[in-house]
Amino acid sequence: MTTIYDIAKETGYSAPTVSKALNGSPEVSERTRERIVDAAKRMGYTPNAMAKALSTKKSYLIGIIYDDLYMLRGMEHPLFAGIIDAFKSRIEVAGYELIFLSRQLGPRKLNYLDHARMRHIDGVYIVNTSLGDTGMDELVAGDLPCVSANDPFPGVPRVVSENYQGARTAVAALCDMGHRRIAHLSGPITEKSPAGLERRSGYLDELSARGIKAEPELTVECAYWHAEAGRQAMNALLDSGASPSAVFAACDTIAYGAMAAARDRGLSVPGDISFVGFDDYEVSAYLTPSLTTIRQDRVRLGTEAAELMLRILSGEDIRPESVPRVATQLIARDSAASL
Amino acid sequence: MTTIYDIAKETGYSAPTVSKALNGSPEVSERTRERIVDAAKRMGYTPNAMAKALSTKKSYLIGIIYDDLYMLRGMEHPLFAGIIDAFKSRIEVAGYELIFLSRQLGPRKLNYLDHARMRHIDGVYIVNTSLGDTGMDELVAGDLPCVSANDPFPGVPRVVSENYQGARTAVAALCDMGHRRIAHLSGPITEKSPAGLERRSGYLDELSARGIKAEPELTVECAYWHAEAGRQAMNALLDSGASPSAVFAACDTIAYGAMAAARDRGLSVPGDISFVGFDDYEVSAYLTPSLTTIRQDRVRLGTEAAELMLRILSGEDIRPESVPRVATQLIARDSAASL
DNA sequence: CTGAAAGCGCTTACAG
């Protein structure tokens, strides 16, 4: 590995001058810069990020937290995987790299904050935490820039979809098709992770805006954002004797399980019962019938989060309330039809 | 941030002794060790990984290459996302962390090797490369430990599924149900990424082992490992007038698209035509009908890759040919039925 | 068992 000292020796300049030349400092002459850059190229020089970080106290590392007990499938989650992808694309243009934060390194357990400190992380993208993640309070309370892709944390700006409005759109679409008995398979309802709550509110408010009385037995809460939970909730709904003509599922995977449950009971979709999901995963277009759903814009979610992170990193002070929600979009397919 | 110098001052020992004590060196007295460890805990000491890496020349960073032009959906790919998850879980127990390698950092383009050098990466997990990735040759030719999760590279051990045997199992299952006219929607056929080839070979060999003559028009190559490609291939197959009673799709997503195409033509599955996939993604169980498929064991694929990486990192010399394939498993569901 | 010295590869004042 060639170092700036090798280049210094080769060109006859000193190490500091080489450093300045390579970093494009204005206080080095054009001629010197050229010579040094040439030599660096010729000698196959690669800067050592560790050494750089050690002296500048800036690592260009963004930690990513993705611990997902709740969704039961780690990074396979297509929503978050897509968001991370987009985040990475944007953030690396600004020179930052993504490193996974973890709570176990070698023999010892640690918390995210310790890990972040250890690596001198510049910022943290909190994509998903499981309920048992201790140390999140400390992490967000510190002065480390954080952006959340999902759950709220005090003082942390987050970039999330218009859950409430999206849910209203979904229900409105069903109402416009003539449905009145619309059930809702909600996500887990908890303040800490309000997407479920927000979508349920949208469901309830849209019904009431249309003068439809919401019947409590038409809403069933799923324990997880997961197909199996959707199947169980759908079975519970049908067992209860409620006979909705349409179902708004809080996410696509819940819809998958629910549609499978309906099919297993011999109900035809959308002949006997219509379904609308929320997310728009790739496969949703290929189900039988294809799933009508509310699309979350993963590219925008990830890109905006990166943009926000960069603004914070450059010293801007962001008020969490000032961050706009990302719009959703109704994708009409075959699983929902007019009564 | 407290450093070992702070601890040295506090305890009255020297920095080297603090360093040794904290690293559990045997050449420090038990009593000293205790005092130092206590002080470190009390003072909230977190070691600085950069400084450590700089002096030891070991970063405990594993680079991960995931560039996916071929699959058209980055990390959303459930197979590779699951594998990475499992890899991470195993590798972090040994103290290693995962960092994404990229080809663009800040204003300048770089190749993976430069990036790896810059960060003093200890090893690289090559999950997926797109065809245009230049510099892979250099990367694998260097002395950086590499493990591949998919494509072959000279000298690089890889941990992949029993593609050939899995395909034979899939076709065997269809034959056992009485099917003789079995079509194959293959993945892209290329030496550089032989999964498609291997599965097609399995298909052809199983047919011939059963005395069934493979008809060329029954095999259609998909341009991508992707649902839309599956739909197009299925349409091409049906347009050609071939009328298979069963289809073996090279992966689940291809099967999704193919089944959708069949449905759009009014064919019932499995009444008119049976389908078997390859992968077993979570949703495959919730399709209508649920998809019979060959499961790739993502947890084992990732864990074994990590295990292999650790062995290489500890100096073991691995012959790529010596790495066993990971077994697949037939998951019988509803999309394939007896003739 | 403990510590003084030097080094890992870079950058940041500061002096000239």
Add this chain to the structure above:
DNA sequence: CTGAAAGCGCTTACAG
């Protein structure tokens, strides 16, 4: 415009 000095936080011989 250029360079000598010192420092970032750690570890590794080496001496005692």
